[in-house]
Amino acid sequence: MLNGIGAPLRIPLFRRIWSASLLSNLGLMIHGVGAAWAMTRMTSSADMVALVQTALMLPVMLLAVTAGAVADMFDRRIVGLLAMSLGLTSAATLSVLTHLDLLTPNVILIFTFLIGCAMALFGPSWQASVSEQVPPDTLPSAVALNGISYNIARSFGPALGGIIVATAGAVAAFVCNAVLYLPLLVVFFLWRRDVEPSRLPPERLGRAIVSGVRYISHSPSLRIVLWRTLATGICGSSVLALMALIARDLLGGGAQTFGMMLGAFGMGAVIGALNIETVRRFITSETAIRISVVTMGLGLAIVAVSRAPVLTAAALVVAGAGWMLAITLFNINIQLSAPRWVAGRALATFQAAISGGIAMGSWFWGHIADGFGTDYALLFSAAALLLTPLLGLWLRMPAAGSRDEQTVDPLADPEVALSIKGRSGPIVIEIEYRVDPQRAREFYGVMQEVQASRQRNGAYGWSIARDLGDTHLWTERYHCPTWNDFLRQRSRATRLERQLFQTASDFHLGIEPIRVRRMLERPFGSVRWKDETPDRAPDLLPAQANVVSGV
Known part of the structure; x- marks a missing residue:
């Protein structure tokens, strides 16, 4: 394994961060079980149960672009520490409120939303920093390993969460989540990141967001990946949003059954991630995506009609493998296509696409389940997944890594005779x-x-x-x-x-x-009225040799 997908684990820094993130993901899964099951105990509405997943993922969609700009503007280590601190504080507060018997559906949704905000802020900084932790040739494996980390936690965390909730209640699940933030906080605190100083001041937040949006809007390959990601998230999110109802309504089980079904889905995702290098080696990105979504669609169809836990678990393993293959392929394509200066914003937009798709899909499939039943919602979702390969006729997936998007040494500044400042323009x-x-x-x-x-x-x-x-x-x-x-x-x-x-x-x-x-350019009103009027802008950096190539 260490010669293939596990090669990045030979690097101590990546291994420490990966291990700590595994524990953090485990806590997040335990929290999800506690929140979803606590919601089923308080209300019979499928909409409210599905909103737990929406509350967790919606912040990623809403804040992703801003978080990506922050990741590109500031030290990614500091941003990660702040994000994890927010998650720890939210989880600890929710634990205290639950212990004081102040838990309500709205309290669950509010603090799950805040934990989602921490995820939204942390994700782009963490993912964009992976390229700083491993050599370029192992980057796809590192991306896949991060997916494996999440899905190992998904495999064991829900089952563990189900046991914790069944034996000690939701408060214990929330406390576990808070405690498991600590290792990642410590690892990021001890990381001595090499920061390459920029000779130019950072962009302002608004300008940085505009720069990221502009880059993506003029990058056809990135736009294709993002649209396909959004479609997959919407169509495939039913299994994530309705898992508690699958356990309760279709299988007649309790919290432990819920945890076992989530674990089966996560186990399938791990299997899919472990085979990502084999898939990339032998088939194209478009073919791999088509196979992945069809596999997941067939798995969901079986889940919809099954009433046997063993058959449902087996189908969820298949669906999880298809889901993870598709999402990891999308992620790798973004990682290998975006230059470093905009990597955080590109990855944040990817997170917005997948999380937004899951958030919108969770609400939609929850609404369908309320009106027609959980089994019909899953069947409709399966049908939608089976149709998504048709998108390849218009939005064909680009080959991951087919373009060399690494920036080169910057050109020397051109000579100027006019005295100007950095903010002078247009x-x-x-x-x-x-x-x-x-x-x-x-x-x-x-x-x-x-x-x-x-x-x-x-x-x-x-x-x-x-x-x-x-x-x-x-x-x-x-x-x-x-x-x-x-x-x-x-x-x-x-x-x-x-x-x-x-x-x-x-x-x-x-x-x-x-x-x-x-x-x-000197539009009317842009020139100071008097020569003695002060200009508080910073002085221009010393001009260098004039270079015409590249303008």
Whole structure:
């Protein structure tokens, strides 16, 4: 195992964090059992039971993009510590309220929501830092191991939670969750993360969120993965939301049966994750996703019609394997496709897609179960999963790792004669190319790719124009909000994007170099009324040599 998917476990830092996260996930599973079963004891409404899962996952959807921006802006270790502290505080408070006999359905939902907020804040920082803990060639295995950690906890945590709830009540489950936050807090506190200082100040939160959204909106491969993730989350969330009702209504069991069924699903997920490298080696991402969702759909159909615990557990193992394979493949694709500067935001958006899908699906399938019964809700969910491969006709999965998205060394800052500050802007860039008219259409096609690259990395208002009086002359034009944003945009190019810029430059004819103009746009009202009016913006970093390549 250590030569394949277990290779990252040879690295002490990753092994410590992985082990501590396993315990934290175990606590989360125990909490889920306690909260869901306590809710079934207080109300017979399937909607309220399903809302426990919604309360846990909805914050990830609502806060993911902000959490991803925070993960990219600040020290990911500190962000993780703050998130775990919030989770510990929420779990401890819920334990005290339960002990004082103040537990109500609303109290369960409120504190489950707060624990979900801690998950939302912690997730992007943790996942984005995995690439700092392991070598690049073991990153897919590390991603799969993180999934295995969660699902090992899912395999044993629910059964353990069922025993704890049955013997000591929900308060014991909530206390266990609080205690099991501590190892992860200690590991993150002791981690001495190597922080690479940036010569540019961090983006403001609002600008960082916009940058992340802009990058994803101009990355077709990421958009495809996110849409497929959302669809899978919505269609497949019925089993997560209705597991307590499967145990109570379909199997006639109690808390222990509930825990055993969750454990069977988690065991299947572990089996799926352990085989992720084999799947990636022999079949394409699209084929693997199709097989995964069909497998899960068939498993759910069996769960819907089964009334025998053994058959239901076996079907849940199959469904869990399909679920985990699909989600891990989506996650790996995001990890390998997003550059480091936006990794936290890309992973946060992935979390928003899967958690949002689960949250919306949980509410929907709970509503269907209330109206038609748990078995029919599961059958409808299975049918939806069996239809999702049709999405591949329009949204075909890209090959994971097929693009080299690692950033390269940033270009030197261009020389400037005008005294400007980092916040000065907008900045307008014009690049003039002289292109053989016979190659005009070919050049135009390359420039469409250049447009997507510029816009992903921070440019707006991009255009390409051809001179009416000179058939050789083409002018590329785009804007950046400020001078610092322009410098960031130059430093974000990946190796493939740098090659793309060079390809565009190779179309240029003549002995004269490509002409580049960088201008400070001066809209009305942007200039100080008097020279003596103070400007409190920080001074501009010293200019370096002028470099034209990549602009």
